[in-house]
Amino acid sequence: MDFAIECRDLCHRYGRKPALRGVSWSLKPGRICGLLGRNGAGKTTTINILNSFLVPESGTCKLLGEDSHSLSPATKARIGYLIEGHVQYGFFNVEQIERFYSAFYPKWDASIYYHLISRLDIGKKQKISTMSCGQRSQVALGLILAQKPDLIVFDDYSMGLDPGYRRLFIDVIRDYAADGKRSILLTSHIIQDLEGLIDDCIIYDKGRVLVDTQTERLSQDYRRYSFTAPEFKAHLGEAPDYLRVEQHPSRHLMHGFVNPDEVASKLAQLGIAASDIKEEKMTLEDIFIALTGKY
Amino acid sequence: MTRSIFYKEWIKTRLVWALLLAVNLGYAIYAILRLRYVYVHHDPLLIWNSWIFKGYTFYAYYEKLPLLTGILLAVAQFLPELLNRRMRLSLHLPMGEDRVVAAHLGVGLLLMALLFIPALLPMYAVAVAYFPPEFIGGMLTTSTPWILAGIAAYMFTAALLLEGRWFARIVLAIIAAASLRLFFQEILYSAYERILPVLIAWTALTFFIPLLSSQRFRKGI
Numbered sequence: 001m002d003f004a005i006e007c008r009d010l011c012h013r014y015g016r017k018p019a020l021r022g023v024s025w026s027l028k029p030g031r032i033c034g035l036l037g038r039n040g041a042g043k044t045t046t047i048n049i050l051n052s053f054l055v056p057e058s059g060t061c062k063l064l065g066e067d068s069h070s071l072s073p074a075t076k077a078r079i080g081y082l083i084e085g086h087v088q089y090g091f092f093n094v095e096q097i098e099r100f101y102s103a104f105y106p107k108w109d110a111s112i113y114y115h116l117i118s119r120l121d122i123g124k125k126q127k128i129s130t131m132s133c134g135q136r137s138q139v140a141l142g143l144i145l146a147q148k149p150d151l152i153v154f155d156d157y158s159m160g161l162d163p164g165y166r167r168l169f170i171d172v173i174r175d176y177a178a179d180g181k182r183s184i185l186l187t188s189h190i191i192q193d194l195e196g197l198i199d200d201c202i203i204y205d206k207g208r209v210l211v212d213t214q215t216e217r218l219s220q221d222y223r224r225y226s227f228t229a230p231e232f233k234a235h236l237g238e239a240p241d242y243l244r245v246e247q248h249p250s251r252h253l254m255h256g257f258v259n260p261d262e263v264a265s266k267l268a269q270l271g272i273a274a275s276d277i278k279e280e281k282m283t284l285e286d287i288f289i290a291l292t293g294k295y
Numbered sequence: 296m297t298r299s300i301f302y303k304e305w306i307k308t309r310l311v312w313a314l315l316l317a318v319n320l321g322y323a324i325y326a327i328l329r330l331r332y333v334y335v336h337h338d339p340l341l342i343w344n345s346w347i348f349k350g351y352t353f354y355a356y357y358e359k360l361p362l363l364t365g366i367l368l369a370v371a372q373f374l375p376e377l378l379n380r381r382m383r384l385s386l387h388l389p390m391g392e393d394r395v396v397a398a399h400l401g402v403g404l405l406l407m408a409l410l411f412i413p414a415l416l417p418m419y420a421v422a423v424a425y426f427p428p429e430f431i432g433g434m435l436t437t438s439t440p441w442i443l444a445g446i447a448a449y450m451f452t453a454a455l456l457l458e459g460r461w462f463a464r465i466v467l468a469i470i471a472a473a474s475l476r477l478f479f480q481e482i483l484y485s486a487y488e489r490i491l492p493v494l495i496a497w498t499a500l501t502f503f504i505p506l507l508s509s510q511r512f513r514k515g516i
Contacts, residue, residue, distance in 0.1 A: 054515035
């Protein structure tokens, strides 16, 4: 098995509206990958295909070497899945739900679950439906980690969580993946949380893969420069290096996969008489917004 | 694993199940008192004439209760799965997807049996004590369509809740209403005797409808 997840040429439409247009990417074993994109970019459609709740119009998707729509029970037992909104069975209490899930997973480790629960201000008899979203997220996470899965898919793990629970969630994921044997795919709209966590980064835009690279490389190579210039009209066309230019009242911005020694010439090629060019630091969220736009 | 699914379904439905048991037993007690009243206060010749020749059913009060029981039990079982599309959790369990849904339906059938048997057995026991065997056999064939209607109603309600699209739900609801009407064309004594095997076969087939709905749910149709 070469990949934990492998998507090839996924295409899907809702009615006439295309949701995925030939999406291909893969997740190598032992890596943590962030699947990012703005609302409607196609992330949820991809997650639904991955979790076999949607058949794509065309293309294939494999999890741990098996087609996502015909996973064997043994392979399913190796995959943990967090549903958006930390959905769980609300009628169970903390103990009952552990008893229920433990029967299904051969590698089940209840101590992982109860260790997470012990950090929360909840009793073992508390019903899940009476918990806060943050508490429920920890119960859902504890149940997934107790399975000791080889592959975990976290669909919008940050939804509804306050900063404390978000940080806790990330810390737990980081600890769990520390042995380098677990493959993790996660989606989130809180991109700043993923900085330093995800090894790889896939960014969707309008149903296509815009960027698929190592996060470190993206942070190193995608740069932003500010400069001053008289009013200009830049014609970028289909820039292969994701070049973007923004005009602002004081200092203008240019970002893209551009080295510092190429900036001046690139700007000159665009017909911009730039001066006082300075490189600015970019966070992962800055890069994401620069690539996918604000509108 | 199947035991765990039973455990989950029991925790989820036990309050509704207990309520339905109380209602079913209440109706059964009423039917028993009614049968006893008929036996005590009416002339045997008149009972024979009404029951056998005119087809009058003295215990018809129980007629629609299995139907209501089936619908409510399916709602108690599958509505929580519908909310937030929680069925995804169950379908992700390491079992075959059809087997997961079949196990849920099996639990529902078992819980229904545990509602109908305690209600019907005392009714038949009292009837056996008071009336000749001709009446008892007829009682069985008269009340069997009601029980079958309860099972079919359970399957249709489960399918409606598992179905992903509203249009499909509406179509299914129309089929369900037409289909369930078949079970209540007549309440006369032994009216369904000849057609009973067909009704049993049709009820058995309804087991596959929720399975088809869950397959459609999985495909996102």
